[in-house]
Amino acid sequence: MPRQALIQSLISEGYLKTPSIIDAFEKTDRADFVPENQKKETYGNYPLPIGFGQTISQPLTVAFMLELLEPKAGEKILDIGTGSGWQAALLAYLVGPGGKVVTIERIPELKSFAEENFVRSGIAEKNIIEVELGDGAKGDSVNAPFDKIIAAAAAKKIPDAWKEQLRIGGRIVAPVKDSIIVLDKKGPNEFEEKRHFGFSFVPLIAGDKG
Secondary structure, three states: OOHHHHHHHHHHOOOOOOHHHHHHHHHOOHHHHOOHHHHHHOOOOOOEEEEOOEEEOOHHHHHHHHHHHOOOOOOEEEEEOOOOOHHHHHHHHHHOOOOEEEEEEOOHHHHHHHHHHHHHHOOHHHOOEEEEEOOHHHOOOOOOOEEEEEEOOEEOOOOHHHHHHEEEEEEEEEEEOOEEEEEEEEEOOEEEEEEEEOOOOOEOOOOOOO
8 A cells, every 4th residue: 555545544534633643644654664574564554563572553543542642742742662663753743843752662672673763764863752761661750741641552551650740631542451541630640531442452561671
């Protein structure tokens, strides 16, 4: 499937709606984040293996989750599970030069792969993305609080660390088991939850790296 055909199908099927997110998909080429042996499958609407039991997520799922997240210019966003870096790059385009994306990956080889992809795609030179090696379940207390938090791997529940590191008025979009959870922080310990069923993700692996 050609690139523009993929984007048009996501629009026509209702997964891509917001002009800024459509623009991010058009300007942030998935081809820059796909392993060489998967290049022919770049614009297929399905996940692709990137090694170490991980995948670059299905475009439909990425579009759906970004629409739920509603990222805006100038925001600081925590991205859990860097993988190939495609989602972080999309987020960086959306938050722009005044924003920041902190992305956490627990597998050293994938962190390096993502960093190479950020250079290849040209997003690295904008200095919007900070890549960390670590346990995504613990979030990032140093850069907290965050306006938004998004995860690419399924947890058994939303980690308490993410809730604590989210500012009041902020939003978490993350897979929990076979659902996507949208969690809005209304007060210090007050959250409003919505659940979208019918998705499949690699599991979030918590624990010390190495």
